Amino acid sequence: MPPESSAVGEARAHAAGTRRPRAAHVIGQNIGLILAASILLLSVVVFVGMFVLEQHRLPGNFEITSTVNNTMPLALAAIGQTVVVLTRGIDLSVGGVVDLTNALAAIYLPGSEAHMALVAALVVLVGAAAGLVNGLVVGLGRLQPIVVTLATLSIFQGLAIRVLPQPGGTVPGVVTDILVNTGGPFALLFLVLAALGWMALRRSRIGVQIFAVGNDEQAAIAHGINAVRTKIIAYTIGGALYALAGLFFAANATSGDATGGNVYTLTSIVATVLGGVSLFGGRGSAIGAMCGAFITTMIVNILFYAHIDPLYQSFYEGLFLVIAVVLGAAIGRLVRRGAS
């Protein structure tokens, strides 16, 4: 991972006439990602410990596979949310796009192999188009992202219900086997691909522009970056990723549900925040957001094995989110102070 906003940090270090030690600098700049990975590791350790106490064996292929498969839609949605949040935006339409693409997939996927590939590609295009609409209104309309995506959420949800009024449709077994094979955690391969894609994006021209716009839009514009175009591209990338989340969600359920994706609006924000991405833009990593998605799943697993009444589940999730954010901010401040 390259240090986030390294240019700014180094410029400051130069201005002060000193250069930070490289390791301390890298840690200081990536503290969000490091914290997210640590929390994930900790939650996995706690989960395995509880599982061993309960079942007297280590979690096997089945547990790992179902954890990975269940987290896939959230992980993908969280990456999309991250790209948008990095531009100092927020996307509340995630749930609507997941609903719409999930409904489309369940209705139109069945067919020959070429047909399925074509439909899957078209579904991703629909997601990208939904993101494009968000981006166009936010960018050209000079409106606040939170209200724009609130309105488009309603529109996309309406379209989803139009496509699939009742839960139903089928996702062909081939698609399920490719995306969320129950024989093993092969879906992790897609996350590796996503991580590689993120690293490429991060180093690309548009990636740098996304970070620049999120850090300081006026400064980015002054440096010749087309902020409107950057935002439009960021929301479009986000929309395509929510569509992938919708595909994985449909593949997991092997059928469609035009309201089942609603939860991803809020959970994608939670995963993004747990992943150390700053809601104020310009700081964070999609890999952190993936960690955040897995942390959310691990918490549900831990609560299950701790025999917590499922009715109290959201209480503990909320409590954990607050504690993680408060502690994360405190540790982040300490590390940055220590490093500089």
Added chain:
Amino acid sequence: MLARLTPDMMRIIAAYAAAVALFVIGAFVHPGFASFPSVTSILLVASFVGLVAAGQCFVILIGGIDLSVPWVLNAAAILLATSSLGQDSRALYAIALTLGMGALVGAANGVLIVWFGVPAVVMTLAMNGIVEGLALGLSGGMTCAACASYAPPVVAAAVHGVFLGVPAALWLWLIVVLVVSFVLSFTRFGRATYAIGNNPRAAFLAGVNVNLTTVFLYVLSGVFSALAGILLVGFGGQASLGMGDPYLFQSIAAVVIGGVSILGGRGSYLGAAAGAVSLTALVSVLLALNMPEYGRSIIYGVVILALLLLYGREQRE
């Protein structure tokens, strides 16, 4: 004449014009839509959105947001029913307890936002989950013996009762509109709210107690959500799970349509109240047209976007 109006006043007028236009359209598509009983019943429904929007308006004016509305409202409804057990003699105690719960939740939001630096979106989102878990867990998923209690008759009467030909809840809302508008425009606290929304540092340097004011605004938001919960139990008779869910997006939409800047510092509750009426009238018109659910959802979104594009745009810098 029009040239002398400030952009802020234009926004409020636009919000009211939208509400009136919707009633006129409604009268065309559905005779009797603009009749007195029909209008008062639409306004009564709008008053619940409007009360939640009052709290939302306070926190949005300082650039914050309250996502804990749905479950504070829902928990308030459950708490009122379970603590009053439907008895008038316990009604006052139950109302005080419920409003106190709303204030406490709001205070927790405010304290963590101000002194622990948790972003408002994250804090209130987490708080919504916390209250949801507590409400579900403590009521056993609404299976507790007291959960089926009806609202005390006095609370039901306070909503349904008619005073001078108008439902009592509407009088209450009118009083809230007047008091909130007065507080925001003419008191020290109101000026401090706008000052923080425009520039917290400048407000601090001008001697405003930014932290305490912020906490108090979140307390107000919790109290208004709880108040809406109390009135909704009175309106519907019983509490139910998920009854608060529609009020989050509706309250934010009402505030924004009413011309309040989501970035804070600009707008008024008078506009937000008009936003609440417009939204409710829009839904009523679509229902009168027998529009299916998907159509309502799409048109709802399109109208909000259109109104925003019309007058919610940021100035080009």
